[in-house]
Amino acid sequence: MKLTFYGAARTVTGSAHLLEVNGHSVLFDCGLHQGKRKEAFERNRNLQIPADTLDAVLLSHAHIDHSGNLPTLVKRGFRGTIYATSATCDLCSIMLPDSGHLHEQDVEFVNKKRARLGKTPFEPLYTVDEAKAVIPYFQDVSYEEPFKVDERTEVVYHDAGHILGAAMIEVRVDGGAGARRIVYSGDVGRAAQPILRDPWPLSPNDVLIMETTYGGRRHEGAQRIEEKLLPILRKAVAQRGKIVIPSFSVGRTQHLVYILHTLWKNGELPPMPVYVDSPLSVNATEVFRRHPECYDEETLALLARREDPFGFARLAYVRDIQESKALNDRPGPMVIISASGMCEGGRVLHHLAHAIGDARNTILIIGFQAEHTLGRQLVEKRPEVKIYGERHTVRAAVETINAFSAHADQQELLDWMAGAMGRLGMVFLVHGEETQSVAFLNELTARGVKNVIIPHEGQTWDL
Ligand SMILES: [Zn+2]
Incomplete structure (x- = not known):
């Protein structure tokens, strides 16, 4: 079993983590890198993920830093299935074309300048039409209903309590009692938020890939x-x-x-x-x-x-x-x-x-x-x-007003994983600025959790 981190490694955007197991490969999320325009554009365009051999994408939620580079993946030859909850599919069907529109606008502005300088125009990262071309690859799944991505790999989506349709993804390899369990947290939401159900409490697992956006911070006090x-x-x-x-x-x-x-x-x-x-x-x-x-x-x-x-x-x-x-x-x-x-x-x-x-x-x-x-x-x-x-x-x-955050803070992350503490295998901390991930690593180490890793982009782990 191999795990490769293509994005959101020591940073918060561009979530994409590849799991290779039993001759199959599935990608957790395919998000857009965001930040300084030119640098982000280059990173998004130079997608390193082997798109044409990829079997499936397990999409945690619709936020663009998790879903926004799916059109590039399809442009590069991805022909597998994108699994997501029904709400995520619906949100993506409006958000991806909207993102395509922004990319078109982005180059329109730059291209006007380039035309004046006699330079060749830039292509947008993807167009509205290229974004719409992703939609047929979506397959909707229900919370708490296991499904198979191949004969030996079962997947379950759990509530993340983050945004509508957001999920934590549990992968069970080779089923039954001896199954190896891999959990990808997606973005961990917060309990007692309006509208959505609370996050699923983490259960013991062999490999955990978890976000640490606020790994070193506590949200504003309880002021309503x-x-x-x-x-x-x-x-x-x-x-x-x-x-x-x-x-x-x-x-x-x-x-x-x-x-x-x-x-x-x-x-x-x-x-x-x-x-x-x-x-x-x-x-x-x-x-x-x-x-x-x-x-x-x-x-x-x-x-x-x-x-x-x-x-x-x-x-x-x-x-x-x-x-x-x-x-x-x-x-x-x-x-x-x-x-x-x-x-x-x-x-x-x-x-x-x-x-x-x-x-x-x-x-x-x-x-x-x-x-x-x-x-x-x-x-x-x-x-x-x-x-x-x-x-x-x-x-x-x-x-x-800072109290609106849809991300768990440090204490909420620790509460979320309390039931699995002591029964964790490898823990990979992603989706956080380095200081946040390091702070969270220290918290876990202090609680006796071993094998906590903050991967670098492009790193592969043989598990
Ligand atoms: Zn999110």
Whole structure:
């Protein structure tokens, strides 16, 4: 049995880990490397995975850093099966073409420059059509229902509690009592999150490949999101200001809507309209509605009472671009939830450009902002930022709520694996910046866990 790490090794993006066993090869995830544009582009394009001999992809969830390089894999000759939960298949069918669209836009911009310099144009990493070409390879699977990828290899998907459809993947080689068990954590979610069921508690295994995004960190204290959110909403109403919330379309937006819904239901939501303004967010929310099999009991109870977890009287979904622009001229108070989550593109940019210069307005950051992004500059309270190439003085208040994370923190990771502690074989720590993985390795070592490894990209292990 061999394991090779093609991505998310000592970093957080580009998840792809190849398992070779009994003459078959399966790939856990095929994510996009993200970061500095040129470097990421080269790494994504120069995919090292032997695509044409690969039998299957076991996809943990739809986030682009886990699924976003599947189109390149298919372009390189992959003709096997991509196994994923039904919700993940549906999310990928909107997210991959959206990603293709962004890649097309990306080169369009660079190619304009290159054309002026008389240089040959770049090809996009993949196009919308190439992204759509991936969809027929998907095969949907159900949580807790074992299936075979070959005669000797059985796979089970477990709840990850991370985003809709997210799974932890257990592979049992050679079945029966003597089976070797390999577990890939995907992204480990958090217990007691709204909408989704809690993560499956880890069971003993021979090989564990686990994420360590927050391997060295603890999330903000137990302060409820609502306690931080309400004063911001009230202030906006008092000042007739706008609140612009850059938000990831899948997961984060629905989580926020769920909380606003609860406030509204309890009569606590100050009188102001709420707009979700992003076509991808609107489409993703429809996918959420179609997959009650992923919901926790609380959300199912809402449905049973014929309440809509993703809607309420004061909330409007905006699909039309003219309607989106019309919000610019409408006076506050209002809440605008828009994408992209790190302010790197999308409609949130025109909302920011209009709102940023007015001290009555608030920009509310609710997600991780990577280095070099506009979102990060806002979090860092830069006095001036560039939007669409134009300088804007930041007069709006910038607030941050960190409690939305969909990733387990250090303690939550340890809690997740508590039942398997002492009965682990090899443990590979992936999907974390080096400092985070090292911190987690130290925690495990202190608890007597042996054979903990932080692999480097391209490394192969014979097991
Ligand atoms: Zn994820």
